[in-house]
Amino acid sequence: MKSLYDHAGGHEAIHRFVDVFYASVLADPVLQPLFGAGRPEHVAHLTAFDAETFGGPTEFTETTGFAGLIAAHRGLKITEPQRQRFVELYLLAADTVGLPDDAPFREALRSHVEFGSRVAMQNSHAETDDQLHPLREVPIWRWPGEE
Template identity: 70%
Template sequence: MPTLFEHAGGERALHRLEDTFYSSVLADPLLQPLFGSGKPEHVDHLTAFTAESFGGPDTFSRELGFAHLIAVHRGLRITEQQRQRFVELYMAAMDAVGMPDDAPFREAVREHVEFGSHVAMQNSHATTDDELHPLREVPRWTWAGDEGPSA
């Protein structure tokens, strides 16, 4: 069975997805305050994170590290409404770029985004390291019914 990375179409397809998603976030009045005016490198970071999570190259871990991900979310105080909107826009971007629409793939992606957005929300409210989510590495996501996140 192919990895989620392979099924999605590899790095180029994921970059297109993250670019479309990021553009929608920057245009969304609920989420834009979390992202400011945007950062040009954000799409590349999102792509590297998703690719690694889905079984692709470990570029995110090698070049940025998970501590970077924790640091960018701290202090944002993400609300549940913002978290849900994030998931909604991500899934809409999947449709917009023509990602595979088979149910197992879509379910795995949704579970990944739901999990990650919960981790980000928890970390965004943490005032001490003890309040952070225990995840300290990029989760390796698999098809529904498999292991799910490795952490």
């Protein structure tokens, strides 16, 4: 079965999606306090993360690593309204750039961002390592119902 990465259109499509999403986050009054003025490398990091998560190249793990992702979220104190807005803008960006809109792909996309945003929110409130979410590697997302 074709990976979510390939179905989305590969690296170029995911990069375009993340670029639009990140611009919307930086312009959003609810999320901007978490991201500040942004960081130039953030689009590349998130592109690599999403690509790997969807079954593409393992560049994120090889270059950035999951520990860096955990560290980036610690102390942010992400609120539930911020998490929900993040999910909303993520899915809106998928529409904006024309990622596939078939129900199985969109369900995978939604479950991916819902899960990831919950992990980030938990890690953002962790005051000790024991309070961190137990996930320590990039999760590989599959089609709904696929194991």
